Amino acid sequence: MKGGTGALTAALADAAKHAGAHIQMNADVSQITMRNNCAAGVVLADGKTISADKVVSAIDMRTTYLGLVDAGPLDGTVLKHIRNITYSGTMARVHYALDDLPVFKGLDGHSSQALRGHIQLAPTMTYLQKAFDPVKYGQFSEHPYLDIRIPTLNDPSMALGGKHVLSATVKYIPFHLREGNWETLHDALGQLVSRTISEWAPDFEQCVQHCHVITPLAMQNDYYLPEGSLTHGDITLDQSLWMRPIPGYTQYQSPLKGLYHCSAATHPGAGITGINGLNAARRILRGKK
Ligand SMILES: Cc1cc2nc3c(=O)[nH]c(=O)nc-3n(C[C@H](O)[C@H](O)[C@H](O)COP(=O)(O)OP(=O)(O)OC[C@H]3O[C@@H](n4cnc5c(N)ncnc54)[C@H](O)[C@@H]3O)c2cc1C
Incomplete structure (x- = not known):
């Protein structure tokens, strides 16, 4: 839109x-x-x-x-x-401002046409299951399921100068952590998501100008979603x-x-x-x- x-x-x-x-x-x-x-x-x-x-x-x-x-x-x-x-919030969101489009493995060059829709990083059912399992114990997987969109491919007016915005929904990320808290794990979550995208798009981190992490706690505090429940x-x-x-x-x-x-x-x-x-x-x- x-x-x-x-x-x-x-x-x-x-x-x-x-x-x-x-x-x-x-x-x-x-x-x-x-x-x-x-x-x-x-x-x-x-x-x-x-x-x-x-x-x-x-x-x-x-x-x-x-x-x-x-x-x-x-x-x-x-x-x-x-x-x-x-209310069991189990997701986070990470927004990126990108200088350029990353090159995804298996796609021909930037292939912006192929990147216009949903980009689901969850190669197998087992991967999905393993991405979910730890959330039951207040933990999150080192290999999360990412649901990515690059809205600037459909609406370039959302970023100036031919740059891009990439938005990643990260699942499954618990609101209630067994260990640690979201103030201290905030940056680690952003790094995990960047690492995960880089597995599919190796030049991703070079494209990143800025990263904004919305933890389940921020969903509650900034977006009024109790326990991060969207x-x-x-x-x-x-x-x-x-x-x-x-x-x-x-x-x-x-x-x-x-x-x-x-x-x-x-x-x-x-x-x-x-x-x-x-x-x-x-x-x-x-x-x-
Ligand atoms: C990260 C994320 C991604 C999502 N992705 C999708 C998607 O791709 N597709 C889709 O269909 N849905 C998506 N959703 C779900 C969708 O956004 C929600 O279901 C929808 O916004 C709910 O609408 P709502 O009006 O019921 O509540 P909300 O959108 O939560 O609106 C409630 C409003 O009330 C305000 N408010 C809260 N407390 C007070 C108060 N005391 N006084 C005054 N105002 C107050 C809040 O600030 C907020 O603006 C997503 C949600 C999130 C969080």
């Missing part, structure tokens, strides 16, 4: 503004206010209060109910379900379909009147589909009739 996914968000924001929405950026919500057990608005981190008879949470359940709402009126079973949601709660059988986000509260409604959900925590889960938001909007509008 020209301009990357940011262009999609910008287009959606423009459409919403055109339809009369007011969007406030850089405004952390620190509390969802309640009146008579109904959502009554939000308080921002700067203390500003916004009143509303409907509040839609676009974030995960744990943060919403255990961080932003007074959980007092909640039923004990509901609270137990919320506390039991599992899906706002694991997509497991017990947290899917009529049990997502929690049993009894599917259909984008919440245990509290006037509060709704529309994030990846809801059915059908994560992905840039917009379906969660669309379904939530339909649900809210249906309730208005």
